[in-house]
Amino acid sequence: MKLPHPRGPVSETLLNALPRNDAADALPELLAAAGDAAAATEDVLYDDDLQLALFCLYELHYGGIDGVDDRWEWDVQLLQVRALIEQRVESRLRESVAVSAPEKLTPQSVADRLFALAADDDGPSVSAFLAREATPEQAKEFVVLRSVYQLKEADPHTWAIPRLRGRAKSAMVEIQADEYGGGKPGRIHAELFANTMQGLGLDPSFGAYVDCIPAITLASVNTMSLFGLQRRLRGAICGHLAIYEMTSSIPNGKYARGFRRLGFGDEVTEYFDEHVEADSVHEQIAGRDLAGGLIAEDPALAADVFFGARSALYLDGLAGGWQLDAWAAGRSALRQPLDPGREVAVAVGASV
Amino acid sequence: MTSKEPTEIVVCPDGPLLVRGDFDLVDGDGAAVARSRETVALCRCGGSGIKPYCDGTHKLLAARRKAAQ
The missing domain is CATH 1.20.910.10 (Heme oxygenase-like)
Known part of the structure; x- marks a missing residue:
């Protein structure tokens, strides 16, 4: 897909860094921005910046992003950023969704x-x-x-x-x-x-x-x-x-x-x-x-x-x-x- | 194909008949019924709008029965 427009500090740092392809320097900044945003967000499900960043990080595993090297897919630091946002999303869902695990299921x-x-x-x-x-x-x-x-x-x-x-x-x-x-x-x-x-x-x-x-x-x-x-x-x-x-x-x-x-x-x-x-x-x-x-x-x-x-x-x-x-x-x-x-x-x- | 798969019909509780394997689906005159997939769900409630296939209408009928009780 075409490179989307950023919606906040996390997606901006990410989407600026990815096409430059020399983004190693930006990664600590990205990790810090993601950490701050994940901690500060009122509701991660409605957070445009974090959801767009996560969407783009996942897209590296699907069809890729125009002008972005496919090798970023398995970049360890990007995976760290992804995991940080994912953790916030998963805990938000687990807090909101009641789950009982019934026994003896066929x-x-x-x-x-x-x-x-x-x-x-x-x-x-x-x-x-x-x-x-x-x-x-x-x-x-x-x-x-x-x-x-x-x-x-x-x-x-x-x-x-x-x-x-x-x-x-x-x-x-x-x-x-x-x-x-x-x-x-x-x-x-x-x-x-x-x-x-x-x-x-x-x-x-x-x-x-x-x-x-x-x-x-x-x-x-x-x-x-x-x-x-x-x-x-x-x-x-x-x-x-x-x-x-x-x-x-x-x-x-x-x-x-x-x-x-x-x-x-x-x-x-x-x-x-x-x-x-x-x-x-x-x-x-x-x-x-x-x-x-x-x-x-x-x-x-x-x-x-x-x-x-x-x-x-x-x-x-x-x-x-x-x-x-x-x-x-x-x-x-x-x-x-x-x-x-x-x-x-x-x-x-x-x-x- | 050299060997035919055995045909399996799953009687889905409160749902369609799920038919999987090697089979022909024909109408009363023996003509083939148009079929676009290997495994099909055949309507068992009579309410489907795409008979002989299931369109999920049995779920609406069940909800109406439940509401009427």
Whole structure:
């Protein structure tokens, strides 16, 4: 992705240092700035500076950053900075998310409990708003907000594959293979999302809109990388995926309805339509075989599976609330409005 | 393929039939039903909008039943 604009001392030091490529001198300053910011932040989940810095540090492990040497990915001092921010994020989540680790779980009872968590979630419903009320501009903002994850959809959970065995591994591979289009070129879900963006006249390159993305949305994506990149949190990333799958098919049906209501055609709605069917399959596998299979093999991971699941619901609720609050107040949900110059002309309301 | 995988049907409690392995999905006339993935979830509640596949509607029906109780 393109180098984002800094949002405070930590991201400024980081984003100045990375492209210079002689940043060894800046690293002590960066570590100090991150330490100060992590100690002083009112709420790390809403801290633009820390979440952007963390997002960029993770991006070194995914698609990289334009003009930044890939060798920074494993720089020990950068990893120290990352760990410092991660520690703050993880403890913030553990403070906020109540987790009980029930005893004597079977794969089916794990699935039942996860489905019940998803069903009982009463977080704000962005999908209902999209289906019935959103304006074309709000619908575009919704897609822009989703793009920081959906253009690398499935990747954060894929990190877990080598850390799993047996039934849980088979389940994860079966789900992820489908996420990546079952081997059919052009069917990768992230590519279907790029088609949706193009159909809306939006730039589908990863991170094109990162400067527009508020901290809480970055936090929800960063949490997936936090869980996915660490073996110790393999339970959490599996619980996170299970909840993502379990809260997907019905909302995606609503998103598709919303975009059809606004007059968009299949090139925009295909991504959402595909997820209605796909995630009705995935949620069954993710609950019983992935999360349930993992706990059956290692019961000590049960608490983290539910921690990951509850964290996913919690963060989605906060990020959804941010959007709906902004729209209800007549504001943009983005940090800065979409740059009309970057958009390709598209006739809103024209069906293709 | 030289050997066929055995077909497995998982009866998901309060959910669809998950069908995995080697199978043909055909309609009443024996014509192939359009299928875009290896493992499929077949609707068992009758409420799906994309039958024969599951679209998660059973969860809404369950929530409505619970609310009515």
